[in-house]
Amino acid sequence: MHTINSNLSKKIITWYENNKRNLPWRIYSNPKKKLYYRLLSEFMLQQTQVKTVIPYFERFTSKIKTLKRLSTTSERKVLKLWEGLGYYRRAKNLIKTARIIVKKNNSVLPKTLENIKKLPGIGEYTGNILLALIYNQPRLGIDGNVKRILSRIFFKHEKKLNFKEIIDKNKKKLFNNNRNADLAEAIMEFGALICKPQDPTCKICPIKNNCKFFRSGKSIKFTKLNKTTKRNYNIFCYLNKKREIGLKKNSTLGFLKEYNLPIIKERSNKKNLKNWNFLCNYKNSISNKKLNIDLYYKFSKKIPKGLNWFSLYRNEEFIPTFTKKIFKRVENLY
Numbered sequence: 001m002h003t004i005n006s007n008l009s010k011k012i013i014t015w016y017e018n019n020k021r022n023l024p025w026r027i028y029s030n031p032k033k034k035l036y037y038r039l040l041s042e043f044m045l046q047q048t049q050v051k052t053v054i055p056y057f058e059r060f061t062s063k064i065k066t067l068k069r070l071s072t073t074s075e076r077k078v079l080k081l082w083e084g085l086g087y088y089r090r091a092k093n094l095i096k097t098a099r100i101i102v103k104k105n106n107s108v109l110p111k112t113l114e115n116i117k118k119l120p121g122i123g124e125y126t127g128n129i130l131l132a133l134i135y136n137q138p139r140l141g142i143d144g145n146v147k148r149i150l151s152r153i154f155f156k157h158e159k160k161l162n163f164k165e166i167i168d169k170n171k172k173k174l175f176n177n178n179r180n181a182d183l184a185e186a187i188m189e190f191g192a193l194i195c196k197p198q199d200p201t202c203k204i205c206p207i208k209n210n211c212k213f214f215r216s217g218k219s220i221k222f223t224k225l226n227k228t229t230k231r232n233y234n235i236f237c238y239l240n241k242k243r244e245i246g247l248k249k250n251s252t253l254g255f256l257k258e259y260n261l262p263i264i265k266e267r268s269n270k271k272n273l274k275n276w277n278f279l280c281n282y283k284n285s286i287s288n289k290k291l292n293i294d295l296y297y298k299f300s301k302k303i304p305k306g307l308n309w310f311s312l313y314r315n316e317e318f319i320p321t322f323t324k325k326i327f328k329r330v331e332n333l334y
């Protein structure tokens with residue numbers, strides 16, 4: 001049985017009160033703004049770091065000030081504001097969720113995990129964290145932070161721990177002061193600033209006496225780090241004399257699912273390069289992937305089925321950053 005010390009929550013919340021960052025989604029004037037800010041930030045923070053999200057969040061909320069307004073905003077406008085943040089399915093789900101909450105649920109967030117998970121884009125983690133933050137329910141979002149902190153406290157590899165069971169069995173000890181919203185947020189902040197993946201600042205950690213890892217005197221070895229993977233790709237651009245490029249939607253490449261893209265193939269068979277002109281080689285990084293790209297082009301009146309012509313200068317159209325970088329390179333051919 002993995003038992004959590006009953007002082008742990010209090011120590012983490014006290015640390016949080018003294019050290020929390022002034023993140024823009026933590027500053028709101030009324031419950032409606034709180035719901036809007038928390039919902040929007042949780043969607044933006046899925047798979048994206050805090051420092052990246054901050055300017056997007058500020059720009060988004062300066063243009064669309066309320067959840068009600070978001071529910072009546074066009075998808076095109078929302079995607080434009082989301083441009084560059086990536087994982088565009090989140091933006092599409094956010095609009096659908098805002099519309100359901102405002103139009104079908106009288107602007108009220110569902111109060112049970114079962115019902116909140118019916119909203120588009122809200123799974124187990126986001127559901128739990130929103131119920132904790134909005135309704136002060138005794139819940140934690142089990143993310144990398146929570147897993148890392150608990151695995152260090154018990155000095156066991158993450159794979160050997162059942163986090164859901166640990167939290168359920170220690171509910172009374174964890175949620176013992178009716179500050180459940182603060183605890184949910186404090187743990188995330190604690191994981192980001194103190195019990196960090198690579199170099200935890202154990203010396204100033206307020207719970208070091210409860211931490212078996214610290215007491216062991218060992219160094220961090222078992223922490224799973226995000227490995228950077230290197231991949232080689234060929235990108236093939238169909239171009240025409242009207243300064244248009246052939247793009248297709250919904251690439252099958254996992255890390256670029258929502259993009260308008262030219263043809264991308266993992267580099268392998270040199271024979272496929274017949275009839276293509278080499279333009280340049282360049283490097284690109286997307287999350288933990290380093291891409292080494294060879295860019296090819298050909299001028300053609302026709303494009304294969306599934307591609308559509310896009311003007312290289314269509315500024316008002318939603319075009320992701322990855323594709324815009326390709327535009328810049330092929331523009332030099334005209």
Ligand code: SF4
Pocket residue numbers: 149152153194195196200201202203205206207208211213214
């Ligand atoms: S003592 Fe170190 S490893 Fe343990 S919880 Fe604190 S920061 Fe994390």
